[in-house]
Amino acid sequence: GQNIDQPTEMTATEGAIVQINCTYQTSGFNGLFWYQQHAGEAPTFLSYNVLDGLEEKGRFSSFLSRSKGYSYLLLKELQMKDSASYLCAVVNQAGTALIFGKGTTLSVSS
Amino acid sequence: SAVISQKPSRDICQRGTSLTIQCQVDSQVTMMFWYRQQPGQSLTLIATANQGSEATYESGFVIDKFPISRPNLTFSTLTVSNMSPEDSSIYLCSVETSGSYEQYFGPGTRLTVT
Numbered sequence: 761g762q763n764i765d766q767p768t769e770m771t772a773t774e775g776a777i778v779q780i781n782c783t784y785q786t787s788g789f790n791g792l793f794w795y796q797q798h799a800g801e802a803p804t805f806l807s808y809n810v811l812d813g814l815e816e817k818g819r820f821s822s823f824l825s826r827s828k829g830y831s832y833l834l835l836k837e838l839q840m841k842d843s844a845s846y847l848c849a850v851v852n853q854a855g856t857a858l859i860f861g862k863g864t865t866l867s868v869s870s
Numbered sequence: 871s872a873v874i875s876q877k878p879s880r881d882i883c884q885r886g887t888s889l890t891i892q893c894q895v896d897s898q899v900t901m902m903f904w905y906r907q908q909p910g911q912s913l914t915l916i917a918t919a920n921q922g923s924e925a926t927y928e929s930g931f932v933i934d935k936f937p938i939s940r941p942n943l944t945f946s947t948l949t950v951s952n953m954s955p956e957d958s959s960i961y962l963c964s965v966e967t968s969g970s971y972e973q974y975f976g977p978g979t980r981l982t983v984t
Contacts (some may be wrong), residue, residue: 802975
């Protein structure tokens with residue numbers, strides 16, 4: 761089967777850096793995704809990692825270690841608008857769809 | 871990317887009735903998916919909607935309860951049948967466009983069953 765773990769909630773202040781961790785267990789691996797979901801809205805794509813290492817995209821970076829079954833999403837220079845849920849997802853065993861973790865709710869305060 | 875619309879955006883239904891949710895994409899896509907997001911929870915995959923064949927359902931979801939149609943490469947419907955309050959949820963369709971597993975989501979349909 762597949763199992764994905766993320767912290768339920770995190771808090772941070774404007775301008776700070778926050779790291780959201782995700783551990784996963786899966787038979788077969790076709791990549792790991794991070795999505796952002798603001799309250800009442802659909803999830804939007806942030807990043808996709810299939811090889812080990814760090815992928816940087818503006819203020820957001822995502823890291824993957826396949827041997828450790830571990831990923832993190834790094835958010836720099838936090839802004840109030842970054843308050844949202846961050847969902848870690850892996851491709852399912854059939855290689856056809858995404859299986860999501862429970863999500864991490866990030867609250868950014870001034 | 872893809873632009874996805876869903877109808878209705880929200881509905882309040884009585885238990886025992888059925889609701890059909892429509893998902894329209896602005897381009898032809900191979901893979902379409904239906905997810906459920908219960909209040910305060912993450913997304914759970916219901917099924918993969920296959921064009922020209924029956925949908926593939928995940929464990930815990932069955933065709934009699936959630937029949938799916940996929941008549942062409944830009945459209946799909948999900949029906950929630952014989953509804954109960956436990957079916958109150960947001961239902962989202964998503965598509966994969968590039969073969970890289972990246973998915974784009976529709977705005978969702980917020981269903982309340984009374």
